[in-house]
C-alpha cells in the first residue's frame with residue numbers, strides 16, 4: 001500500500017488493515033473513493049495465522065446451548081474447546097451474559113441462516129475476484145468434519161439437520177466415504193460431514209494481496225495507531241494517530257478484537273470481545289492431506305497450506321492467555337490433530353501463533369452505521385469467519401458508503 005504521511009482530507013479512513021479493513025479499503029477505492037488505511041501493523045492481527053478456511057458451512061453460531069455447557073466446563077477448569085479467560089472483567093461478564101441470552105433455538109436458527117447467506121455470497125465473490133485476476137490463493141479442497149466417538153453418527157446427523165435449515169449443502173458421510181475423501185484420516189472415524197464447496201487459502205498471503213492490490217489502485221497507508229478522535233457533536237471531525245491528524249468524511253472501524261477499545265476512543269460502544277485462538281504451522285515437503293479437516297468433537301482444524309500443515313483451535317473468551325496456558329493449548333491441538341491424521345506424528349516441530357477473533361454476542365458481524373456516531377461505519381465482529389466474510393464485507397460496507405446512506409444492513413446486529 002502506498003506509504004504516505006499526513007493524508008489530506010479523505011473520503012474514507014479505515015482503522016485496521018487486517019483482511020476486513022483491506023477488503024473494505026480496496027472495495028471503496030474501486031467505487032471511486034479516496035481511502036486511507038490506518039494501522040501500525042497491517043496484516044499482523046487475527047488475519048495472519050488462522051486456519052484460512054473459506055467455509056459458508058460454518059454458519060452455526062457459537063452461542064448454542066451445547067457451547068454454553070462447554071464454556072461452563074472450561075470456566076470450572078476442565079479441558080474444553082471453549083473456555084472463559086481470567087481475569088474476568090465486568091465488561092467481559094456483561095458480554096458473556098448477552099452471549100448466553102443469544103443461545104435460544106429460534107435465534108440460533110435465524111443467525112445460522114443469515115450467516116450462511118452472507119458467507120455463501122462471499123464464497124461466490126472469491127470466485128469473481130479470481131476471475132477478475134486477483135489471485136487470493138483459494139483452493140477448492142472441500143472441508144470434512146470427522147467424528148470419532150461412538151455417538152458420532154448421531155451427532156453428524158444432528159449437525160446436518162441444522163445446516164440444511166440454514167441452507168448449507170453439508171452432507172453426512174459414513175466412515176468409508178470419509179476415508180476415501182481423505183485417505184490420511186485415522187481408521188477410528190465413525191462419521192463425517194462433507195462440505196464439497198468449501199476451500200482453503202493462506203490467510204497472511206490473501207490479506208497481503210488485498211492490501212497490495214488496494215495500494216496499486218491508490219489506497220494510502222498510515223502505519224500508526226489511532227490514539228484519539230476529535231468529535232463535533234455526533235460526528236467524528238478528525239482522527240489522531242501518534243504523529244498525524246486525519247480528516248475523513250467516513251470512518252470505518254475494522255480493528256478486529258481491538259474494536260471495542262478503539263470504538264471507545266471514537267465515542268462508540270462496540271460489543272466485541274476477544275475470542276483467543278491458537279495455531280501451529282508445520283512445514284512439509286509434500287502434501288500430507290488433500291482436504292481441510294476438522295475434528296468435530298475437539299473443534300480442531302487441520303488445513304493443508306502451500307508447503308505446510310496448519311493446526312488451529314482453542315476458544316478462550318476474554319482475559320489474556322498466559323504463556324504456559326498457550327503452550328499447553330498448542331500441545332493439545334497437536335495431539336488432537338495427530339489423533340485425526342496419524343501421519344502428523346512424523347512431522348517436525350512447528351511455529352506456534354496466537355490470535356484473537358472479534359466475537360459478537362449473537363454471532364453476526366457488525367456491518368453498518370454506528371447508532372451514536374454519525375459518520376462511523378462498523379466492519380467488525382466477524383468472529384470465526386473473518387476470512388470467509390471478507391469479500392462480502394467489502395462489498396456491503398463500500399456500497400453503503402458510496403451510496404451515502406450508511407444504513408444498517410442485513411447481517412448487522414446491535
Ligand SMILES: Cc1cc2nc3c(=O)[nH]c(=O)nc-3n(C[C@H](O)[C@H](O)[C@H](O)COP(=O)(O)OP(=O)(O)OC[C@H]3O[C@@H](n4cnc5c(N)ncnc54)[C@H](O)[C@@H]3O)c2cc1C
Nearest residue numbers: 016018020045046047050051053226256277385386387388
Ligand atoms: C485460531 C483462529 C482460526 C481462525 N480460522 C478461521 C478460518 O479458518 N476461516 C475464517 O473465515 N476465519 C477464521 N478465523 C477468524 C479470522 O481470523 C478473523 O475473523 C479475521 O482475521 C478478523 O479480521 P479483522 O481484519 O477484523 O481483524 P485483524 O486481522 O485482527 O485486524 C485488525 C487490525 O486492527 C489493527 N488495530 C488495532 N488497534 C488499532 C488502532 N488503535 N489503530 C489502528 N489500527 C489498529 C491491528 O493492528 C490489526 O492489524 C480464525 C481466527 C483464529 C484466531
